[in-house]
Amino acid sequence: MINIYKAENRYTADHGWLKSNFSFSFAEYYDPANMHFGPMRVLNDDVVQPLRGFGAHPHREMEIVSIVLKGKLKHEDSTGRSAVTTFGGVQRMSAGTGVIHSEVNPSAAEEVNFLQLWFMPEQNGLSPSYEKTEFDVKQMKNKLLPIVAKNGAGEKVAAIHQDLTIYLSDLDEGSELTFQQEKNRRIFFFVIEGDVELNQDYKLNKRDSARIKDINEIQIKAANKSRLMLIDLP
Structure with missing residues (x-):
């Protein structure tokens, strides 16, 4: 079975500094028939304006992957990790028992476009962790x-x-x-x-x-x- 979801039918949130398209229920968008696909819980297609971003906020019991398509994305978290990622890099964070992190656009001139994906972990209670990889x-x-x-x-x-x-x-x-x-x-x-x-x-x-x-x-x-x-x- 193949179910097609057209781009124009995604929920769009426009906050000026941030424009997001949600493939699954997220934030103010709620659809009980579109909560997840297996363990996949979130796919947000985000565009963040220069020197703006998501300030420090908490997460628990979720595997979070950020894939930068254009521009730069800076990550900082309560485990002491900090990194800047561009296309060709991947950020993976296990929120586990609880972590506080921020994701911002460090550029003064260029917007950043990235995909953020959340997955439910195989088990709860993991220690928080973060890694940046490059392909x-x-x-x-x-x-x-x-x-x-x-x-x-x-x-x-x-x-x-x-x-x-x-x-x-x-x-x-x-x-x-x-x-x-x-x-x-x-x-x-x-x-x-x-x-x-x-x-x-x-x-x-x-x-x-x-x-x-x-x-x-x-x-x-x-x-x-x-x-x-x-x-x-x-």
Whole structure:
């Protein structure tokens, strides 16, 4: 089963300094039929203006991943960690028993656009932790590059406390990929840029997404130069 969610149907919040598009219920947007997809709880597509951001605030019992698409994002938290991330970098924070953090745009001239994803952890009561990893953007070309996974993979893949893998890919026009999925698992698919076809029957455009269950193989074809995210979920 493939369910398509069009970009224009996402909930939009515009606060001036921040513009967000929510793929799931979040903050003032509440839809009891759109609370999660497996352990995936949040996908926010955020644009933050220069020298603005989210001040110190608490989180508990959530795995939080931030993927910068454009600009810079600065993270600070109560564990003493601080880092600035650009495209090619990933921030993973396990809120665990409780952490306070901030995320701001440190640039005085350029906005930052990033995807923030929340996942329910495999277990509660974990100690809070944070890591920044960097991947080789060139390795995304015409293949699925893992950037976050349960067990990580050294400095290139962030380790997360949930049985999932996040992939990114840059596809040339006409390029095709096939993803084999194990039984009883889910796929969340998101078009960051461009236009793609799924299994020949579904056309997705920029910022469209698909939630896929009970299908063991998906074929992805780029109608033009495209960037995508695929998440393998339990």
